[in-house]
Amino acid sequence: xxxxxxxxAEQVFENNAQLSHGKLIEEQLRASAFQLFxxxxxxxxxxxxxxxxxxxxxxxxxxxxxEQLNDSDLESKQINDFLLSKNNEFLLVFVxxxxxxxxxxxxxxxxxxxxxxxLIDAVQFDKNYHNFLGSSLDKLNDGFTLFNTSFFRDxxxxxxxxxxxxxxxxxxxxISDARHNTFISNQRNLILASNGAQVKxxxxxxxxxxxxxxxxxxxxxxxxxxxxxxxxxxxNEEKELYYIGTTQIVQFANSVLxxxxxxxxxxxxxxxxxxLINGDYCESNFKxxxxxxxxxxxxxxxxxxxxxxxxxSNEVYxxxxxxxxxxxxxxxxxxxxxxQKTNAYQSNKNILLSDEAxxxxxxxxxxxxxxxxxxxxxxxxxxxxxxxxxxxxxxISEAIARSLLLSAFADELINEIKIPELKIKIKNQIxxxxxxxxxxx
Amino acid sequence: MAKDNELLDNITSQDYKYGxxxxxxxxxxxxxxxxxxxxxxxxxxxxPEFMLKWRLKAYNYWLTLKEPTxxxxxxxxINYQDSYYFAAPKNSDNKPKSLDEIDPEIRKTxxxxxxxxxxxxxxxxxxxxxxxxxxxxxxxxxxxxxxxGIIFCSMSEAIRKHPELVEKYLGSVxxxxxxxxxxxxxxxxxxxxxxxxxxxxxxxxELSTYFxxxxxxxxxxxRTLIIADEGSYVSYLEGCTAPxxxxxxLHAAVVELIIHKNAEIKYSxxxxxxxGDKNGKGGIYNFVxxxxxxxxxxxxxxxxxxxxxxxxxxxxxSCILKGDNSVGEFYSVAVTNNYQQADTGTKMIHLxxxxxxxIVSKGISxxxxxxxxxxxxxxxxxASNSKNYSQCDSLxxxxxxxxxxxxxxxxxxxxxxxxxxxxxxxxxxxxMFYCNQRxxxxxxAIGMIVNGFSREVLNQLPMEFAVEAxxxxxxxxxxxxx
Numbered sequence: 001x002x003x004x005x006x007x008x009a010e011q012v013f014e015n016n017a018q019l020s021h022g023k024l025i026e027e028q029l030r031a032s033a034f035q036l037f038x039x040x041x042x043x044x045x046x047x048x049x050x051x052x053x054x055x056x057x058x059x060x061x062x063x064x065x066x067e068q069l070n071d072s073d074l075e076s077k078q079i080n081d082f083l084l085s086k087n088n089e090f091l092l093v094f095v096x097x098x099x100x101x102x103x104x105x106x107x108x109x110x111x112x113x114x115x116x117x118x119l120i121d122a123v124q125f126d127k128n129y130h131n132f133l134g135s136s137l138d139k140l141n142d143g144f145t146l147f148n149t150s151f152f153r154d155x156x157x158x159x160x161x162x163x164x165x166x167x168x169x170x171x172x173x174x175i176s177d178a179r180h181n182t183f184i185s186n187q188r189n190l191i192l193a194s195n196g197a198q199v200k201x202x203x204x205x206x207x208x209x210x211x212x213x214x215x216x217x218x219x220x221x222x223x224x225x226x227x228x229x230x231x232x233x234x235x236n237e238e239k240e241l242y243y244i245g246t247t248q249i250v251q252f253a254n255s256v257l258x259x260x261x262x263x264x265x266x267x268x269x270x271x272x273x274x275x276l277i278n279g280d281y282c283e284s285n286f287k288x289x290x291x292x293x294x295x296x297x298x299x300x301x302x303x304x305x306x307x308x309x310x311x312x313s314n315e316v317y318x319x320x321x322x323x324x325x326x327x328x329x330x331x332x333x334x335x336x337x338x339x340q341k342t343n344a345y346q347s348n349k350n351i352l353l354s355d356e357a358x359x360x361x362x363x364x365x366x367x368x369x370x371x372x373x374x375x376x377x378x379x380x381x382x383x384x385x386x387x388x389x390x391x392x393x394x395x396i397s398e399a400i401a402r403s404l405l406l407s408a409f410a411d412e413l414i415n416e417i418k419i420p421e422l423k424i425k426i427k428n429q430i431x432x433x434x435x436x437x438x439x440x441x
Numbered sequence: 442m443a444k445d446n447e448l449l450d451n452i453t454s455q456d457y458k459y460g461x462x463x464x465x466x467x468x469x470x471x472x473x474x475x476x477x478x479x480x481x482x483x484x485x486x487x488x489p490e491f492m493l494k495w496r497l498k499a500y501n502y503w504l505t506l507k508e509p510t511x512x513x514x515x516x517x518x519i520n521y522q523d524s525y526y527f528a529a530p531k532n533s534d535n536k537p538k539s540l541d542e543i544d545p546e547i548r549k550t551x552x553x554x555x556x557x558x559x560x561x562x563x564x565x566x567x568x569x570x571x572x573x574x575x576x577x578x579x580x581x582x583x584x585x586x587x588x589x590g591i592i593f594c595s596m597s598e599a600i601r602k603h604p605e606l607v608e609k610y611l612g613s614v615x616x617x618x619x620x621x622x623x624x625x626x627x628x629x630x631x632x633x634x635x636x637x638x639x640x641x642x643x644x645x646x647e648l649s650t651y652f653x654x655x656x657x658x659x660x661x662x663x664r665t666l667i668i669a670d671e672g673s674y675v676s677y678l679e680g681c682t683a684p685x686x687x688x689x690x691l692h693a694a695v696v697e698l699i700i701h702k703n704a705e706i707k708y709s710x711x712x713x714x715x716x717g718d719k720n721g722k723g724g725i726y727n728f729v730x731x732x733x734x735x736x737x738x739x740x741x742x743x744x745x746x747x748x749x750x751x752x753x754x755x756x757x758x759s760c761i762l763k764g765d766n767s768v769g770e771f772y773s774v775a776v777t778n779n780y781q782q783a784d785t786g787t788k789m790i791h792l793x794x795x796x797x798x799x800i801v802s803k804g805i806s807x808x809x810x811x812x813x814x815x816x817x818x819x820x821x822x823x824a825s826n827s828k829n830y831s832q833c834d835s836l837x838x839x840x841x842x843x844x845x846x847x848x849x850x851x852x853x854x855x856x857x858x859x860x861x862x863x864x865x866x867x868x869x870x871x872x873m874f875y876c877n878q879r880x881x882x883x884x885x886a887i888g889m890i891v892n893g894f895s896r897e898v899l900n901q902l903p904m905e906f907a908v909e910a911x912x913x914x915x916x917x918x919x920x921x922x923x
Contacts, residue, residue: 048511337840337841340840350852352852352854352855353855354855355822355825355853355854355855355856356822357853357854357855358851358852358853359850359851359852359853360849360850360851360852361850361852362847362848362849362850363846363848363861363863364845364846364847364848365835365844365845365846365863365865366843366845366846367835367837367843367844367845367865368843369837369840370837370838370839370840370842370867371840371867372837372865372866372867373864373865373866374864374865374866375862375863375864375865376846376861376862376863377860377861377862377863378848378850378859378860378861378862379858379859379860379861380850380852380857380858380859381857381858381859382855382856382858
């Protein structure tokens with residue numbers, strides 16, 4: 001962190017402290033986070049968790065803080081391409097970290113007890129919600145988390161009451177407005193699923209304009225007893241968007257978390273996905289797929305933290321890496337001393353399509369209980385010559401045979417998507433990226 | 442349950458059978474570490490000038506380093522000034538010409554350990570270099586090996602008699618700047634084994650070094666250098682024990698293997714340093730840097746290790762696969778009991794084309810032991826068509842132990858294939874029931890299962906060692922019930 005940036009950050013922090021509205025967390029918490037951030041700065045390659053992540057953009061690009069909502073010259077039609085469907089989703093739009101009521105589409109009539117909206121509104125409605133903010137992040141003292149805690153001003157808030165099954169997905173869409181400035185945006189989302197509630201969340205992030213932008217976001221999810229949370233991340237922004245996103249999930253007894261992360265041709269993406277299994281008989285499913293071209297970079301860090309017995313976690317990440325792209329995968333299964341009868345599985349498979357591509361993978365197991373079944377596997381290779389030969393011997397051209405095999409590799413993960421619109425969108429994008437002719441799809 | 446506990450108690454209170462002390466006259470360097478200690482050691486060993494310079498360079502570099510904190514190990518800070526860096530059996534100044542002249546006490550020691558020093562053990566067909574504390578006390582079968590042109594002697598003898606080889610190869614695989622413990626070792630290493638196999642020679646017998654820490658409050662720093670010239674083959678064994686003491690003793694060794702074109706080295710270790718008592722008191726701190734380099738085409742190196750001893754093990758025998766078509770293998774069984782901690786694994790650095798590597802690591806944790814596998818598979822851009830297969834399995838016996846896996850995989854080309862898999866589990870109740878039902882006691886069943894679990898690794902050991910290793914496993918785990 002250079003002096004200039006430090007000065008800027010101190011100034012903005014000072015300004016924020018003066019604000020009377022929108023104090024989402026205790027000023028003291030914010031101040032101590034900022035103090036720690038100033039001491040430690042952003043992470044660097046010497047830190048184990050950031051070993052393979054090139055954070056030079058933080059030094060090379062001069063970023064500015066976005067200090068207020070500015071959506072006056074944005075219109076709904078500009079974001080049409082980013083939507084999944086016009087009317088079949090609850091849409092929450094954020095511009096540079098601020099909630100844009102104008103662009104959002106909530107039509108909540110008939111949904112009486114649920115709350116979907118901005119964090120500021122929610123906290124004004126019921127102060128108790130702010131007790132949740134940051135409570136899952138005790139041990140996440142990394143620079144970006146501290147930075148987020150110091151500077152976030154708003155985010156999405158979702159509350160699903162007991163035994164309510166929400167039929168439509170909630171789409172949290174972030175737009176980095178990079179037409180005039182190179183902004184840093186911080187955002188903090190909070191999702192509360194009560195006992196027996198079921199909800200589907202989709203997070204996406206796009207950029208308008210061609211300047212670089214940096215989006216640092218944290219989502220905290222609390223999945224209470226018997227709840228089911230489906231959490232999707234869809235990342236497909238080729239513009240110069242630097243994305244660093246942490247998702248912290250706290251699961252209580254019998255809850256199910258299904259997380260799917262699809263990262264297709266991003267410029268720079270780092271996902272931290274952590275699930276704390278805090279009750280018996282939970283299920284945590286992490287699915288992920290990444291496809292990288294050119295000079296793109298995607299980094300997935302996951303942690304399944306088994307703190308309670310009798311739970312299952314299941315993780316499958318797959319990736320295709322082309323050109324000079326770099327993919328990083330770091331999956332950790334932690335089984336704490338009392339988490340007996342844990343079943344944990346993890347697999348990471350990669351296909352490299354170019355000699356310039358780089359893959360760094362580290363599947364990690366840390367087991368402190370004995371009555372467990374944990375396994376992981378990681379592979380890297382290229383397209384299987386024999387499969388290729390099999391297809392070609394049946395009259396399929398090499399190019400199509402290759403695309404077929406690659407799309408089959410991705411299909412297993414895509415087929416599990418429960419939101420039809422998202423599935424179609426991802427399928428089309430992958431077909432486009434892999435040059436798969438339409439008659440196959 | 443009461444029986445289970447009893448059995449667990451049994452194993453945790455298992456005695457260390459090599460824990461005796463030999464009462465011989467010893468000569469020490471003054472306690473502590475400074476430039477004078479380094480000079481003292483170099484002088485004592487009548488080393489040529491280049492060695493002293495090299496040592497001092499290492500020492501000065503060591504001063505600039507900090508002890509690494511990244512391993513998954515927890516131990517109180519080591520006071521490097523509170524240890525003797527050189528201890529030798531007193532009459533080593535005039536080295537015995539024949540084995541009959543060896544101090545009978547020392548001979549007795551090695552007999553107790555079951556090491557065939559005497560020529561009457563010729564039938565066992567293993568050439569042994571025995572190292573006690575800092576000094577090589579005996580090397581057997583020298584003449585026979587000499588006829589073939591094989592040099593097998595202590596490191597200090599090699600420095601005096603074959604300085605050209607030592608100067609060329611020492612530190613070429615593990616440079617003094619490599620890491621904290623390698624720098625320390627380079628500065629103060631006192632002895633070790635040296636081995637050179639000339640072109641095209643297939644060494645007819647197993648070469649073996651037996652390390653023994655005897656004196657109290659000493660650190661042992663040995664250095665092993667093995668060079669296999671073109672087309673040669675050698676199988677090398679290493680074993681270690683130490684007496685029971687309350688303090689923690691430091692052992693920081695460096696092993697360098699150089700394999701030329703078409704040559705092969707097979708390096709086997711049975712490490713059984715004193716692991717500390719059941720309360721975690723005492724035991725050896727084992728910080729070892731082992732590395733091999735396959736310089737030429739078709740070179741092959743194979744590391745096999747059975748780690749049952751030491752309070753702390755920090756060890757990553759590595760292979761640099763530089764020559765095209767070269768092969769690296771790593772087979773390991775690591776057992777941690779009581780308060781033992783092991784952070785061990787390997788590095789496979791693929792630089793040449795068509796290089797292959799294979800990793801099989803088996804960790805067994807019981808008591809309060811913590812067992813970590815840490816490995817790196819790195820496939821360089823130019824290492825096209827390379828293959829790696831890694832497998833690391835952990836077995837947990839008891840609910841207070843831990844097993845951890847930290848595999849790093851870095852791939853930089855498309856034609857290479859890397860596969861990694863790992864599992865962690867305990868002995869399932871079903872399996873145990875199956876055995877009990879057929880009249881096999883729980884204790885015997887565990888022995889069987891552990892042996893089966895580690896078979897893939899034990900099979901890689903030369904026969905004499907395999908038997909010892911199997912017994913060792915049985916002793917370290919007798920009666921453990923998950």
